[in-house]
Amino acid sequence: MGIGMVREEGEWSRKNESDDLTAALAEFISTLMFVFAGEGASMAIEKLATGGSATPAGLVAVALARTFALFVAISVSANISGGHINPAVTFGALMGGQITLLRGIMYWIAQLLGSTVACLLLKFATNGMTSSAYSLSAGVGVWNAFVFEIVMTFGLVYTVYATIADPRNAGMGIMAPMAIAFIVGANVLAGGAFDGASMNPAVSFGPALVSWSWENQWVYWAGPLIGGGLAGLVYELFFIEKI
Numbered sequence: 001m002g003i004g005m006v007r008e009e010g011e012w013s014r015k016n017e018s019d020d021l022t023a024a025l026a027e028f029i030s031t032l033m034f035v036f037a038g039e040g041a042s043m044a045i046e047k048l049a050t051g052g053s054a055t056p057a058g059l060v061a062v063a064l065a066r067t068f069a070l071f072v073a074i075s076v077s078a079n080i081s082g083g084h085i086n087p088a089v090t091f092g093a094l095m096g097g098q099i100t101l102l103r104g105i106m107y108w109i110a111q112l113l114g115s116t117v118a119c120l121l122l123k124f125a126t127n128g129m130t131s132s133a134y135s136l137s138a139g140v141g142v143w144n145a146f147v148f149e150i151v152m153t154f155g156l157v158y159t160v161y162a163t164i165a166d167p168r169n170a171g172m173g174i175m176a177p178m179a180i181a182f183i184v185g186a187n188v189l190a191g192g193a194f195d196g197a198s199m200n201p202a203v204s205f206g207p208a209l210v211s212w213s214w215e216n217q218w219v220y221w222a223g224p225l226i227g228g229g230l231a232g233l234v235y236e237l238f239f240i241e242k243i
């Protein structure tokens with residue numbers, strides 16, 4: 001790309017030539033798969049041992065489930081929708097000018113629906129167990145969680161930008177979704193014991209809706225959107241434009 005060339009659309013969306021509706025469908029299915037495995041894993045641990053998801057082994061198991069599922073969810077949708085699977089990633093892409101507002105809104109709806117359907121299917125499949133909403137552990141304040149979510153989601157969206165949006169790294173192929181899944185898994189190990197380490201408003205929304213508990217829900221939106229938006233701006237300003 002020549003210096004000074006006007007970009008009407010970012011590299012990210014040029015790679016994905018699917019129309020908005022097809023791309024949104026891919027986001028819906030991938031988010032459903034990701035949330036089903038991630039929330040399902042913590043319900044499975046609760047079934048095996050009540051309170052088990054609050055143990056070190058439970059934390060590792062949930063981190064693994066989320067890492068595996070996100071790797072696959074992004075891999076299968078990367079070349080269709082860009083593999084966002086997360087309203088904070090979509091917001092970051094919007095901040096960096098990589099997608100249109102219409103496409104962004106459609107992605108948000110698809111992601112929130114995908115997460116909700118995953119939680120409803122889990123409730124049905126488990127005979128009424130509900131995926132519990134993301135919440136703060138004892139002794140963790142809402143501002144602590146705010147910082148956790150901002151920093152963790154910054155890392156996530158920064159990685160998405162570097163591996164999927166940056167044309168210099170176009171050759172990363174399947175390593176791109178792997179890198180993104182790794183930072184999410186690592187962040188679950190870091191923040192999971194404090195606030196559940198959501199980094200994704202869709203992931204927090206589905207369980208909150210299905211279990212109808214909205215306490216501190218705002219922090220699981222504000223943190224990821226601020227962290228993700230910041231990552232999009234920083235990457236666009238300092239790295240992508242300097243090719």
Ligand SMILES: *[C@@H]1O[C@H](CO)[C@@H](O)[C@H](O)[C@H]1NC(C)=O
Nearest residue numbers: 074075078079172173174177
């Ligand atoms: C997307 O397509 C390109 C080739 O068109 C390929 O090199 C890359 O591995 C694909 N990405 C994923 C995640 O499948």
